[in-house]
Amino acid sequence: MNLKELLKDGAAELGVELNDEAIRLLWVFKDFLKEYNKKVNLTAIRDDEGIVVKHFLDCLTVLPHLDCGAVIDIGTGPGFPGIIIKIVRPELKLTLVDARAKKVKFLEAAAALLGLEIECIHARAEDLGARFAQFDYAVSRAVAQMDILAGWCLPFVAPGGKFIAMKGPNFMEELAGARTAIKRAGGKVAEIIELTLPNSDIARSLIIIRKNVS
16 A cells, blocks of 8 residues: 555544545645755654644644634644645635644745745734634644643633634543633633554544633
8 A cells, every 4th residue: 555545544444534635735735844844843754654644634633623714733843734634625614723833934935835824923822812702613733732722722712612622541530630720711611532553553642621601
């Protein structure tokens, strides 16, 4: 099985259908990421299969839980999961936030190369109060502990929207310590999904938190 087949079949296992254009753009992004990574440290994963499985398929785990609407990706780094989900679902309105200027410069260059309309913001989440309650979804992948993430991400979510934290397998203790912070930020845990990335033994979890309506 070649890597494009691995990606397409793996995505299908996750409930995500990849068309030829999405695969083409993912490959363009992969090559651009690898080249840019030679001068700016964006990821420690540099081999093609690692990028496909540990980055692309990992990012796609969140996609079945997003309907149409506005999505903000907090601490996106090199665009994970934001750019990946935008490639597959270009109708999503995407905002990427990262505190590191070099990474935001990469995001802007990648969006231009891919022909995607993406808002890229160089800032810390806590400094973006003017954007609070403007998004249907907030997502964040491997950025911080849950108690901190709740305070960073939930304020951006409109009432009735969702914050999806992308975590590894050992999340229960972390989540237990974040219950107060989640409640304080107006959220409630709605669902926890545990899964294994296709073509691997890598365990992942999605913690889905709904923002209270009132």
